[in-house]
Amino acid sequence: MSTKPNPALDFFQTVSLILSSGAGVPETSFYPALAQLLASVGNTLKPKVACIINPANRGAGIPDGGFYTADQLRKTPDRLHPPPELVPSRGVMEVKPPTHDLQALMESEQVAKYLRRYGLVLVTNLRAFALVQADPDGNPVVLERCELAHDDKSFLAALAHPHKLAKEQGPILEEYLNRVLNHNAPLKTPQDVARLLSSYARESKARIENGALATLAAI
Numbered sequence: 001m002s003t004k005p006n007p008a009l010d011f012f013q014t015v016s017l018i019l020s021s022g023a024g025v026p027e028t029s030f031y032p033a034l035a036q037l038l039a040s041v042g043n044t045l046k047p048k049v050a051c052i053i054n055p056a057n058r059g060a061g062i063p064d065g066g067f068y069t070a071d072q073l074r075k076t077p078d079r080l081h082p083p084p085e086l087v088p089s090r091g092v093m094e095v096k097p098p099t100h101d102l103q104a105l106m107e108s109e110q111v112a113k114y115l116r117r118y119g120l121v122l123v124t125n126l127r128a129f130a131l132v133q134a135d136p137d138g139n140p141v142v143l144e145r146c147e148l149a150h151d152d153k154s155f156l157a158a159l160a161h162p163h164k165l166a167k168e169q170g171p172i173l174e175e176y177l178n179r180v181l182n183h184n185a186p187l188k189t190p191q192d193v194a195r196l197l198s199s200y201a202r203e204s205k206a207r208i209e210n211g212a213l214a215t216l217a218a219i
Contacts, residue, residue: 007040008170009162015126016159019098026097030126031064034095038065041177047071049090049181058087060117061110065093067122067181090184091120091131098152100125106132106140115140122180127155129173131180143183146176 014033018024035051042049048070055066066088092114096105105111105123114121115134123130127149132140148169149155158165 005040006166006170007037008173009166010040011037012159012162012165012170016162019156019159027064027095030095030097034093034124034126035065038067038093038177038181041174042067042181045178045181051093052088055088055092056086058085058117060113063088063092063114063118063121064095065122067091067093088118090181091122092118093122093124096123096125098125098127098149098155102128102130106130106142111140112138120184127152129176129180131183144176144179146173148173 011033014036015030018029018033024030031053035053038049038051042051050068050070050073052066052068054062054064056062067090068086068088069090072086072089094105094111094114096102102123102125105125111121111123111132112134115132116138119133121132123132128145128147130145131143133143135141148165149158
């Protein structure tokens with residue numbers, strides 16, 4: 001009997017293993033877990049959205065991840081010689097370990113460079129996520145945030161019970177990432193608007209049912 005996939009649980013279990021083992025290194029050890037989580041969410045979208053770790057430098061350094069729609073990737077008829085300037089249409093990602101302050105990351109020059117080049121950056125320290133866009137003056141503006149734990153110690157404590165964490169906050173995190181990967185998608189039809197509103201409704205339902213502690217702020 002097959003079990004229903006649980007991307008959030010897989011993510012929490014992997015992060016817990018890496019952190020508790022002490023065998024990983026900051027940032028890069030967590031890339032596969034993040035990529036898998038984002039791929040699981042991206043595969044449910046239309047068009048699908050793929051997360052490619054360390055996409056090629058397009059003039060602002062190498063982001064930790066880039067988000068590409070399926071139609072972008074289908075435009076590469078020769079896989080051995082893809083177009084030289086393929087740019088992630090759904091933004092890029094910058095990752096730090098749980099000890100890193102998310103606000104400091106959002107205000108870093110590194111993220112500022114990505115904002116100037118790509119327009120949209122998902123920043124995360126694994127325990128919190130923020131989708132950031134630049135205002136007309138180039139300052140970072142948080143479009144939407146999802147917080148799983150207030151600090152690294154409480155995150156570690158929550159990770160000790162990954163099934164509980166996934167039950168409480170998994171649906172919230174997955175709906176949040178759904179909207180992140182869909183943010184640059186045009187709202188062309190009433191159905192597009194309905195899908196967006198449904199995502200917020202599902203998240204609200206999960207918060208009510210599970211009493212989750214994560215906070216989401218839309219600005």
